[in-house]
Amino acid sequence: MDLSFLFPKQTVSGLVKDWLKEDIPSFDYGGVIVGEDIKTAHLLGKQHGYFSGRLFVQEIFDELKCKVEWFIKDGEEIKYQDGKPHLLATVVGPVRNILIGERLSLNIISRSCGITTRGKTLNLKVRKEFPDWKGKIAGTRKTTPGFRLVEKYALLVAGLDSHRMDLSSMIMLKDNHIWSCGNITNAVKNARTVGGFTLKIEVECRSQVEAIEAIEAGADVVMLDNFKPEDHKPVSNFLKTKYPHVIIELSGGITSDTILQYITNDVDIISMGNLTQGVPHIDISLKIQKQ
Known part of the structure; x- marks a missing residue:
């Protein structure tokens, strides 16, 4: 099941536009320095865990007119072994645009992957000890304002219950x-x-x-x-x-x-x-x- 289908296109697009505006409210000084030469960047997993947040990164680089080729899906293992990073994706586009999306993308998926990793590790631990338990582990509404959808999505990718989304749910x-x-x-x-x-x-x-x-x-x-x-x-x-x-x-x-x-x-x-x-x-x- 592709959980990314939970999000209407306009929802993710709206979040990304707000995040980009927050990060560059006026001048893009770095963009002037590096210009628009076409470059390739590697998205690298440098720690073992479980991946999530792909659709948000994809939307960021779509907005910035960059192409992303993925080598990992949400929920899959980040395989970092013997100091060798796991190549998660390549990003190709104008270098200034890649750098605009760099820190925003990393902030999002580093946290999203952290939540999915904690959740999935816990879920695997419980299911190993109690394979016949029919219950569910759930998050709470203790989420980051403005970032709740990412955090709730990361829980779902981990195989957990998101609990209520908001006060209206x-x-x-x-x-x-x-x-x-x-x-x-x-x-x-x-x-x-x-x-x-x-x-x-x-x-x-x-x-x-x-x-x-x-x-x-x-x-x-x-x-x-x-x-x-x-x-x-x-x-x-x-x-x-x-x-x-x-x-x-x-x-x-x-x-x-x-x-x-x-x-x-x-x-x-x-x-x-x-x-x-x-x-x-x-x-x-x-x-x-x-x-």
Whole structure:
């Protein structure tokens, strides 16, 4: 499945135009220095990981009238071995245009590949230990403003769930919503009034009692927040047994080191903010070739 088809052409084009305008708001001093001779550049992977973000780089160089030949697809392994970089793509075009797109492209794919690498590595680890688990690992809305689509896409390439895209995608009732409405029941009732039948309602719960109240008020998803592994298991089992139609999500403080302790067949979703926060970038460079 080609996940790049998720993006309408105008969406990616609009992002790229904004990024280019941000990076060159006035004069292109470097362009004057190097001119418009046709050059070839190599996009090089200099660290092991998993690749993503190809469509964004393609759009950047399309906009800059450069041709790109790709040797890797999103989701494939970046094979960096014995100090030898992995040739990911070649870019051909006016040298000043290549250099306009250089840092922008590297910033995007280095971060995108970093998120995909962390996500895919984690997913492989979980599936190896729990091959029969039907649940999904998901990101959160802890994303970079203006860069969310890239980060959510990188999660999907990793084989993870992107979770809700924005505040309009699903109604999630967290502690501040509940305190503002007085209780969970009132909050869910208000949510159903405005969300109708098309939007799922999720409620953040700190105890089994709160989860039961949320479900009986009409919640579709309950998030057991900041539960320890030994504490969530009896609660998850009780809820899934009594309310099998409800989606059970775990979140809060779960890391790559602790996730295996949380996996049970009663859990449908494990969401983690650190899939998009504090993620190391993958080392990628773009080098003009001497002729």
